[in-house]
Amino acid sequence: MMANTAMLRSFISEMTVIADLGLDEPTLLDHAKPLMQRLLSNDEWLPSAFAEPDEQHYRQYLLHCDPLERFSLVSFVWGPGQKTPIHDHTVWGVLGVLRGAEVSQRFVAGEGVFHEQGAVEVLDAGAIDMVSPSIGDIHKVWNSSNSKPAVSIHLYGGNIGTIKRHSFDTEGVSKTFTSGYSSNVVPNVWSL
Numbered sequence: 001m002m003a004n005t006a007m008l009r010s011f012i013s014e015m016t017v018i019a020d021l022g023l024d025e026p027t028l029l030d031h032a033k034p035l036m037q038r039l040l041s042n043d044e045w046l047p048s049a050f051a052e053p054d055e056q057h058y059r060q061y062l063l064h065c066d067p068l069e070r071f072s073l074v075s076f077v078w079g080p081g082q083k084t085p086i087h088d089h090t091v092w093g094v095l096g097v098l099r100g101a102e103v104s105q106r107f108v109a110g111e112g113v114f115h116e117q118g119a120v121e122v123l124d125a126g127a128i129d130m131v132s133p134s135i136g137d138i139h140k141v142w143n144s145s146n147s148k149p150a151v152s153i154h155l156y157g158g159n160i161g162t163i164k165r166h167s168f169d170t171e172g173v174s175k176t177f178t179s180g181y182s183s184n185v186v187p188n189v190w191s192l
């Protein structure tokens, strides 16, 4: 069955209008958050090909990239028990949980090492988290379930798959990485 992509289509058009406003980051995030809330309110719009977990590794499927690379939208798909390393983003991100639940631990740089910042947070379906270099950009995230997949929808302030970022070990030693995307196609949001 074809997924109902109207919700994704309107998210893309409304987010493009917001990007055109040239807002400062806090105001832009205030505008983007309700759009993400609406996207999380129903999940019939996400085609199943973009919600497929992989046995080995979490997946990041591109759903849309703004032609001027001002923002991109991805579905992040966790297999049971999968987790990210400690990592940064270098751009703002609005992270919403669509299915299942994920767990997040933030980190803050200290004297050459990273410290856990605050408690571990459980984000259930519908929850939204935000990251950016100005509000806290370093975290580790994992699927809260060891038996079921989880899916989250991430909006980033750039073409996230091509951005040079960093992963860290607990001593704070960093490695540069570029995530790429898990598929070479994006959903067709233009069919009726």
Ligand code: FE2
Binding pocket: 087, 088, 089, 139, 141
């Ligand atoms: Fe992240």
